[in-house]
Amino acid sequence: MTRIRAAITGVGGYVPEYRLSNDELSTMVDTSDEWIMQRIGIKERRILKGEGKATSDMGALAVKDLLDKTGTDPNDIDLLIAATITPDMFFPNVSNLTAHKTGLKNAWTFDMGAACSGFLFALETGRNFVENGRYKKVIVLGADKMSAIVDYTDRTTCPLFGDGAACVLLEPSEEDTGIIDSMLHVDGSGAPSLHMKAGGSLRPSSHETVDRRQHFVFQEGQTVFKFAVSKMADISVEMMKKHNISPEELAWLVPHQANMRIIEATARRMGISKDQVMINIQRYGNTTAATIPLCLWEWEERLKKDDNIILAAFGGGFTWGSLYLKWAYNGSKNS
Numbered sequence: 327m328t329r330i331r332a333a334i335t336g337v338g339g340y341v342p343e344y345r346l347s348n349d350e351l352s353t354m355v356d357t358s359d360e361w362i363m364q365r366i367g368i369k370e371r372r373i374l375k376g377e378g379k380a381t382s383d384m385g386a387l388a389v390k391d392l393l394d395k396t397g398t399d400p401n402d403i404d405l406l407i408a409a410t411i412t413p414d415m416f417f418p419n420v421s422n423l424t425a426h427k428t429g430l431k432n433a434w435t436f437d438m439g440a441a442c443s444g445f446l447f448a449l450e451t452g453r454n455f456v457e458n459g460r461y462k463k464v465i466v467l468g469a470d471k472m473s474a475i476v477d478y479t480d481r482t483t484c485p486l487f488g489d490g491a492a493c494v495l496l497e498p499s500e501e502d503t504g505i506i507d508s509m510l511h512v513d514g515s516g517a518p519s520l521h522m523k524a525g526g527s528l529r530p531s532s533h534e535t536v537d538r539r540q541h542f543v544f545q546e547g548q549t550v551f552k553f554a555v556s557k558m559a560d561i562s563v564e565m566m567k568k569h570n571i572s573p574e575e576l577a578w579l580v581p582h583q584a585n586m587r588i589i590e591a592t593a594r595r596m597g598i599s600k601d602q603v604m605i606n607i608q609r610y611g612n613t614t615a616a617t618i619p620l621c622l623w624e625w626e627e628r629l630k631k632d633d634n635i636i637l638a639a640f641g642g643g644f645t646w647g648s649l650y651l652k653w654a655y656n657g658s659k660n661s
């Protein structure tokens with residue numbers, strides 16, 4: 327019997343127009359372009375402006391882009407999974423609201439919250455629905471409006487994050503292309519180093535939590551940095567070894583975009599050159615669940631059928647993992 331794999335057959339994306347530069351940030355907190363470029367590698371990040379604009383609005387624009395480019399009828403989508411930690415509201419889900427805004431009348435939907443590894447966790451989940459024959463068209467979306475939960479008076483976190491959304495279409499493939507393997511991990515003991523202190527069931531929102539500025543990203547940068555470097559590099563090297571992929575055979579590493587130094591360390595450990603790494607952190611910053619699909623969206627034109635690609639991420643939780651796939655088509659899909 328032919329083996330069915332779940333293959334990415336299209337990519338869509340959206341980034342907001344407003345560019346928050348390091349120079350503008352330097353007017354808000356005590357920082358500089360030089361420090362941010364040296365320690366993080368971000369030049370600017372996109373910010374979703376406007377009253378009433380939320381994560382699902384970016385998600386909807388990304389999904390529309392995907393449907394247009396692949397010539398897909400919204401009625402044919404079976405399932406939409408959205409990875410996000412910045413839902414429009416506690417409920418309904420971002421995926422639910424996005425489906426409504428894009429006319430996915432026959433899809434059911436759910437959200438996944440695995441922070442910066444969210445897209446990988448969602449991709450692995452979507453993959454299984456396709457591989458087991460249950461569904462033919464699954465959209466996996468990564469979308470985050472990080473500006474909604476970033477404290478723009480805290481110089482240790484505010485330069486890091488940006489807003490954006492991107493998604494992929496998963497369809498069955500009988501060729502030897504598609505998702506081949508994934509390795510995913512969590513370690514809840516990392517929670518104290520990267521979390522949001524209030525607003526959940528542990529510490530519901532109150533005047534006090536607002537006064538204490540507890541509704542923003544809290545991060546112990548150095549601790550997270552150390553874990554991110556070792557875990558993301560280890561898991562990517564492990565994936566290469568498991569599948570006997572030499573550095574020359576790897577077409578692309580698609581790393582989560584949290585810090586240029588983490589990306590460079592991962593590439594070094596894998597023995598690959600920077601030319602084999604998708605990097606757009608300088609333009610978008612860390613868009614959490616959206617970083618990896620935004621890279622695929624930007625690089626789509628240059629991708630070729632059978633390209634060996636490793637996706638890798640590390641994030642809050644802690645969560646981390648890598649996913650190995652063979653790209654399924656040549657160049658950009660524009661129906």
Ligand code: UT7
Pocket residue numbers: 356357358361362365366442481482485546547548549550551554583584585588612640641642
């Ligand atoms: O995607 C989720 C996972 N997140 C990550 O992977 C992020 C991991 N962490 C990091 O990327 C880095 O730890 C940061 C970029 C957050 C911080 O860089 P760092 O090299 O670890 O700096 P640090 O926290 O050790 O701070 C060094 C110095 C401190 O000053 P003193 O104590 O040496 O006088 C900070 O107060 O830099 C200072 N500093 C800044 N200076 C200018 C911290 N933030 C800034 C800033 N501008 N924005």
